[in-house]
Amino acid sequence: MSLLEFPVFNLTGHASQTYTVTVSGDAPPHLTVTCPAEVTRGTDIDCAISISDSTLPFTITDLSARVVTRSAEVFETLHLPMPGTIPAGHVYHLRGPAVTTTMLTASASVTVDGQPIMLGGQAQFRVDPRPMEHEPYIMQLRPQISGPGGTTAYPRLGAATFGLYQSRSPDWNDIKTATVTSGPNTGLSYVLSIPGIPASLIYLTFAMFPGDPWYEAHPVHAGPLNDLGRQICTQSKIDRLRLDVERHEGVTLADSSHYGIDQKALRDWQLNVDFGGLVVNLPGSPQLVRQQMALKMATEWKMEREYVREIQDAFDSIDTPAILHALGCSIYLKI
Amino acid sequence: MRSRTMITAAFIVLSLGVVGAARTDAQAGHTAHDCSKAARIVARGHPVKKEDWAWSMLLVCGAQDSEAAHDAWLQQRSVSDTVQLEATYARLWSFRDAGLFDAAASIAADAAATPQSRVYSMMMLLAQLLDDTYPTYDFFISTGPFDVCRQSSVADRTIAVGTPLPSSDRQRARTLAKSLAADESAPAIVRSAGRCLDQALWIDDQVQAAKPIRPPSRQPAAPLGPRRSGSDTTRAGNQS
Numbered sequence: 176m177s178l179l180e181f182p183v184f185n186l187t188g189h190a191s192q193t194y195t196v197t198v199s200g201d202a203p204p205h206l207t208v209t210c211p212a213e214v215t216r217g218t219d220i221d222c223a224i225s226i227s228d229s230t231l232p233f234t235i236t237d238l239s240a241r242v243v244t245r246s247a248e249v250f251e252t253l254h255l256p257m258p259g260t261i262p263a264g265h266v267y268h269l270r271g272p273a274v275t276t277t278m279l280t281a282s283a284s285v286t287v288d289g290q291p292i293m294l295g296g297q298a299q300f301r302v303d304p305r306p307m308e309h310e311p312y313i314m315q316l317r318p319q320i321s322g323p324g325g326t327t328a329y330p331r332l333g334a335a336t337f338g339l340y341q342s343r344s345p346d347w348n349d350i351k352t353a354t355v356t357s358g359p360n361t362g363l364s365y366v367l368s369i370p371g372i373p374a375s376l377i378y379l380t381f382a383m384f385p386g387d388p389w390y391e392a393h394p395v396h397a398g399p400l401n402d403l404g405r406q407i408c409t410q411s412k413i414d415r416l417r418l419d420v421e422r423h424e425g426v427t428l429a430d431s432s433h434y435g436i437d438q439k440a441l442r443d444w445q446l447n448v449d450f451g452g453l454v455v456n457l458p459g460s461p462q463l464v465r466q467q468m469a470l471k472m473a474t475e476w477k478m479e480r481e482y483v484r485e486i487q488d489a490f491d492s493i494d495t496p497a498i499l500h501a502l503g504c505s506i507y508l509k510i
Numbered sequence: 511m512r513s514r515t516m517i518t519a520a521f522i523v524l525s526l527g528v529v530g531a532a533r534t535d536a537q538a539g540h541t542a543h544d545c546s547k548a549a550r551i552v553a554r555g556h557p558v559k560k561e562d563w564a565w566s567m568l569l570v571c572g573a574q575d576s577e578a579a580h581d582a583w584l585q586q587r588s589v590s591d592t593v594q595l596e597a598t599y600a601r602l603w604s605f606r607d608a609g610l611f612d613a614a615a616s617i618a619a620d621a622a623a624t625p626q627s628r629v630y631s632m633m634m635l636l637a638q639l640l641d642d643t644y645p646t647y648d649f650f651i652s653t654g655p656f657d658v659c660r661q662s663s664v665a666d667r668t669i670a671v672g673t674p675l676p677s678s679d680r681q682r683a684r685t686l687a688k689s690l691a692a693d694e695s696a697p698a699i700v701r702s703a704g705r706c707l708d709q710a711l712w713i714d715d716q717v718q719a720a721k722p723i724r725p726p727s728r729q730p731a732a733p734l735g736p737r738r739s740g741s742d743t744t745r746a747g748n749q750s
Contacts, residue, residue: 340665341644347658424666433665444725462656469658470709474716480663482723484642487665 204228206294208281210359213301216308216451217367220273220300222359224281225266233294234260235267237282240359242275244454251456253362271358274365275454276301300359307369308451313441316374318425318434337416338424339378340433340487344476345370347469354464362456364464369450369472372441375434377424383417385410392508405505412502419498431494433487440483449475545571549578555585557597565601569670573607576672580609583634587617590624592647599630603637603644607672611638611679618703619686625697632690632703635683636710638675642667643710650706651699659706661713684711 210222226233240253261267269279278299284291318340349370355363382389390413399407408416421427425434450472457464499506548567552575557565568575579602589595602610611634617623618631633645644662653659690696690704717723 336666336668338666341662342664343662344660346660348654440725449726466656466658470713473658473661473709474713477661477713477717478720478723480642481717481721482725484663484665491666 203287203292204231204233204285204294206233206281206283206296208279208296208298210277210279210298210300213303214273216274216302216305216365217272219270220358222269222279222298222300223266224261224269224283224296226283226285226294228285228287229264231285231287232260232263233283233285235281235283236293237280239280241278241280242360242363242454242456243277244275244363244456253360253456255359255361269357269359271361272353272355272365273300273302273358274355274360274363275452277359279359304448304451308447310447311442312369312372312445312447312450313438314372314375314434316372317428318375318377320426321376321378337380337383337420340424340437341376341378342437342480343373343375344473345372347473350465350469350472352461352465352468354461363454364457364468365454366451366468369447375425375437377421377426377434379417379420379424379426383413383420389508397504401505401507401509403505403507405507407508408502408504408506412504413506416498416502416506419501423494423498431490433490436486436490437483440479440486444479444482446475446479542574545574549575552578553581553585555582555598556594557601562601568602568605568672569668572670573672575605576607576609579605579607579672580613583610583613583617583631586627586630587620587623588627590626592626592630595626595630596647599634603634604667604669605672606638606669606675608675608679609673611635611675614638615682615686618690621696625700628690628697628700629703632687632700632707635686636707639680639683639711640714641669645706645710650703653702653705653709655705657705659709661710680711684708687711 204226206224206226208222208224211220214220224235224238235257238255238257240255242251242253243249244251255269258267276299278297280297281295283294283296285294286292347370349368351367352364353367355361355365381387384390390410393408393410393413395410397406397409401407422429423432425432425437429435430439453468453471455464455468455471457467459467544567548564548571551561551564552568568579582598583602586595586598614631614634616631618628618635620628623631629647629650633647633650636643636645642663642665644664644667646662649660649662684707687704687707691701691708693701693704696704
């Protein structure tokens, strides 16, 4: 690989470079577009456009940037403001934040010996993720527990199960965004900061706790049978059930819990890559742009949730019967 | 021992939610009687703790309690006390039923209903439509015109089905939500709830359209290179 080649994902890109070439005779001028080969998202970049013959003024007739937007899935072409005629000996600079990998293309006309000549040039720069985009986007807070001593009421009809695990979305309205107003990425909006994930909530039914009528209705000592002819669980077995339900929901932060599954999926999904790399080209007020970006994040979040739901359901189908089977008794008081 | 009977009934229901125990004929007869009694209590639409067993019977009674659930929700039309609304909502949110949906849609659209009951009705509509969603009042009332509504998802939710929802109910809810979000004469919290419902359904549409969903491969983006033939593509449009 030569010095001017660099990997662009799975292919090879070529960095632009400025050459000083001395030619003899009447070789036509050429247009040079240069940009740094790579920068970190959000940092300023300086792309320069010049012609080889410094004695000639030139007029930029087209200036566009082909960019990757929306988490590297869509290509768009930005038509950038054109500066008009650049005086002889001057270099035109495009300075501003770089937010996404870009191919900058310029066309210019120059007059040589009274004849107009059209020139063209290109340069590409790659934008690398910021450190925050590599950080795992996971829950940093332990789940909050309901039940006795807890603060959150149990959602009732869901009381058909002993516990309920509730994952809450980030507050999308805390997203900070910015729109680039100068340079080769003018008009693009990107994400400055991403809100954290709130603590999940775990609801436990009061029924499993001493003092609740259902708990207290279970015998202290083994012996009584229910109508199915099965031995009714003692209160100590209900205590064990409670511990298993707590583990199942995620009170103990176990991997084999709804919380543990949720956390692992978040770690695998790497939402920070999508969120941090979200770059859009949208018209409208800053509020509207921010809202549209937040909607895209909320949609990606929901995608991840939908994926996790299948895993959670599969976990339930195995773990719930296992918990009840392990008790070795019937939780039914009467059928 | 009457109170003991009620406790037992309530937690038979609770257990069924977990293990799906088979019912005997004798049990079914017993349950029919309980369903009828429970329906009368539920229809009043004013839950109190000592009657929790009746609300729990919705899980067992299914369509038999459809009318009761419908009537119970209609009772919320004039309620502005969010404690009571929450209590009723919490007992019905996982009972999926066309009658309940109709009642909620009716109140949501009713300018004469209290704003609070209209908000809870929109939460109920969403809870009726999406399996893993747990709409909450604080999120539904705090979504401004340029905000995105927060949502909660749940695991271990057990949904009891009464009368199944017609397939058109999703679009019906979306249309209602959009109209309320845009209704400048509606109270702010109603408009906020309209936005929440609309956004939640819009996002879910995007997700359903993207199925099957797999974790991203995290393959690097294709290089820009020379412009390729074909049009640029968009994975998800902007919400209109």
